[in-house]
Amino acid sequence: MLEELGAHVREVRLPAHLEGLNGIVIPGGESSVMDKLLRIFNLYEPLRDALAAGLPVLGTCAGLIMLASELEDGIKGQESLGVLDVTVRRNAFGSQVDSYETDVAITGVSGPPLRVAFIRAPLVTRVGPEVEVIATLPGGEVVGVRQGTALGVAFHPEITGDDRLHRVFVETVRQAGFSVATLQTA
Numbered sequence: 784m785l786e787e788l789g790a791h792v793r794e795v796r797l798p799a800h801l802e803g804l805n806g807i808v809i810p811g812g813e814s815s816v817m818d819k820l821l822r823i824f825n826l827y828e829p830l831r832d833a834l835a836a837g838l839p840v841l842g843t844c845a846g847l848i849m850l851a852s853e854l855e856d857g858i859k860g861q862e863s864l865g866v867l868d869v870t871v872r873r874n875a876f877g878s879q880v881d882s883y884e885t886d887v888a889i890t891g892v893s894g895p896p897l898r899v900a901f902i903r904a905p906l907v908t909r910v911g912p913e914v915e916v917i918a919t920l921p922g923g924e925v926v927g928v929r930q931g932t933a934l935g936v937a938f939h940p941e942i943t944g945d946d947r948l949h950r951v952f953v954e955t956v957r958q959a960g961f962s963v964a965t966l967q968t969a
């Protein structure tokens with residue numbers, strides 16, 4: 784989806800892959816595994832430093848969990864990157880069978896609500912003073928937040944093929960003009 788919007792895309796698995804990045808997506812998946820892999824491959828600190836320096840980021844589902852400053856229901860020892868001043872509860876909707884698609888209106892995304900998928904999704908249970916809530920469910924549950932150039936959503940926005948949230952992110956990256964400079968990977 785990002786390539787279709789004109790972005791050059793590469794996978795980030797090692798610290799060297801951060802070099803020159805203008806933005807990063809932390810996708811859905813399993814946050815406890817991502818947390819372990821970040822440490823095993825020495826990516827945790829350089830990624831955290833790049834994000835703290837203002838590297839634009841879109842975190843979706845497990846990616847939102849990774850961006851949080853505080854976790855509820857993490858596995859033992861699970862940490863997160865502390866980019867968004869929020870508390871996020873893992874698996875807040877129940878198990879995989881409780882996954883579903885729905886329409887969500889998102890601040891900054893024009894047009895009709897976006898069709899998105901909640902897949903063993905988290906919820907934002909606390910929002911810090913610098914954080915803007917950009918998406919909620921009908922019951923008021925917070926499922927999308929923004930803090931500066933960091934965007935976090937509890938759902939998968941990429942499954943239904945509607946690229947409007949990705950457009951917002953690409954525009955954020957363009958405007959930020961950020962580039963990860965030489966990293967100390969030793």
Ligand code: GLN
Binds near residue numbers: 844845904905
């Ligand atoms: N439940 C997963 C986790 O805790 C997130 C699921 C997802 O990203 N779709 O990381």
